[in-house]
Amino acid sequence: MKNTGALLVNLGSPDSPHEHDVRNYLNDFLMDGHVIDMPWLVRRLIVSLFVLPKRPAQSAKAYASVWTEKGSPLISISKDLQEEVQKLTTMPVELAMRYGKPDMESALVRLASKPEIKEVLLFPLYPHYAMSTVKTVVERAEKIISTHKLPVTLKVHPVFYDHNAYIEALVESAKDYLEKEFDHIVFSYHGVPERHIRKDDCTGSHCLQSDDCCQKASPAHQTCYRHQVYRTTACFVEKADIPVDKYTVAFQSRLGRDKWLEPSTSSIIKSLAQQGIKKVLVICPAFVADCLETLEEIGMEAKEDFITAGGESLELIPCLNTHPAWTKLVTHWLEKPLQN
Template sequence: MSERAILLANLGSPDAPDTPAVRRYLNQFLMDPYVIQLPWILRRLIVSLLVLPTRPKSSAAAYQSIWWPAGSPLIVLSEQLRDAVQAEVAMPVHLAMRYGNPAIESTLLEIATNPAIKEVVYLPLYPHYADSTIATSIDEAERVIEEHDLDLKLIIPAPFYQEPDYIDALYQQSLPYLSQPYDHLIFSYHGLPESHITGSDPSGAHCLQRQDCCQQPHPAHATCYRHQVMATTQAFAKKAGLAQTDYTVAFQSRLGRQVWLGPNTEDILTQLAKEGARNVMVMCPAFVTDCLETLEEIAIRGKEVFVEAGGESLTLIPCLNVHPAWVSTLAKWLRQA
């Protein structure tokens, strides 16, 4: 019997596309100190007074617009990925969500019921490092192991933002779309407040201190989300033979009044339409699984913004999901971890 198990961890989703379920989900998500990086009392005030009174209703409507008969797209696709990887590896493969269900805690407790399992290859399903994705996921897994005194050791692969096999999987997934006529390609990455970028810089003197900080080699890049998404973009563009004028990097999903990474995706969509672009492609490499941020924010709302500004069509290039190249790549990494 294997002494290792695999645990794939994704972000999570409400249990249902209704206001009470979304309220519970948003409360858990936004009260994470890795997400809103403020003292607990300020976080509690912001979430309770400014977010939870109104946002759950509008977010529930957004979830309803993309919900599948089988459930949340993110959950369903993540389950399909788990099953596809399981078919290629001998180790038992589990799935957990940082927020919502199945929870990291309950999943690790389930794994620990098998006394033969001593190590868990723990892979947060994010290509790029950020405190609000990878760090919080690892921290939660470590908390569970310590709190329950589990005899488990975590083996955590490094972020894979520029691994050649990951770039190749992205390319293979996007090729049928990029082979069609289009005017411009947008790489739309999940946004972060600039304070998250500077806060993760161990030197405190590199990230966002100069315009070309992401291009200048520095130890801070090991935990710099902005550098890593730029590296993904450059590697993909080279693989796909894209010129710099063929694409734009933008950031989506802003929340609150902090200064966020820019430019904003919706602003770029408006600008491109006004400049004469009629058909745009959008890919979202920060996500390996299609979710609210891709299916609703880009494919529905982003398209509306683009068309209202004079564009004609916006095509969302799907995330990796269960593309065979991605499944085989993931399985290979997990076997070698």
């Protein structure tokens, strides 16, 4: 891999928790046609008329609640991961965000400027495929390389949602929490509109066509986010020996009025409390680094909802972050990438 450089890519974050920066970030994020997958004019109207007037102020308060001396948790944790990985490999490792800074364009140009680099290994920091994560990252990288006529080829590391080494690292990172006394564990994944699932169905006739579509073998599973998160859950509970009646899969972070994957995390959290469940753990395997969606939405908001509804304790299991098992695994995959 002497002629290869690596680019780790995560979602991104505002430059600061101030309303102006949050507005700019949301505009960049939501105007991506893979996030709100509608014609540009419709997307522009939705974002300008229904999101940007009020959402930035609300989101700014949420970001402020998790902001640290190092800045955005997502950015600082991702930088720490990059630094730890770089210590373990001689391969040049860059970090970028799909939206905001550090930006993908600068990172790719830096890698391509090294005369020894002939190939860039793009590593989207997402275990599962979705058009709003992996697909948009890959297309953005391809566009930058084409626009700048960079003298490198692009190799994309595949998703790893059910790879044994990833599951082992995930279980190991959660070990201390799983050894505690708890009544139920919620696997909370970032939600996506059902429309996205159908659009990514290469068969055009499998996804969401039956209640058990995710359990029926199909080529559609290669790009089916719903199937992949259920596989992650199944692999995790088997490895961690969690009984079937002691866990639930749910989806968080909804936006807009379209039909999204269900059940929602908020409804599950409240329902568990109403059923008399007292001690709940929540793990968010769709994220490899703690961020607004884990720290605030789950660690603060969902916790408050659970206790208000009658629960006693809700603990957020941290993401993989810079856990040694994860750091070593990322390094290994950069040097010996998985095959599609």
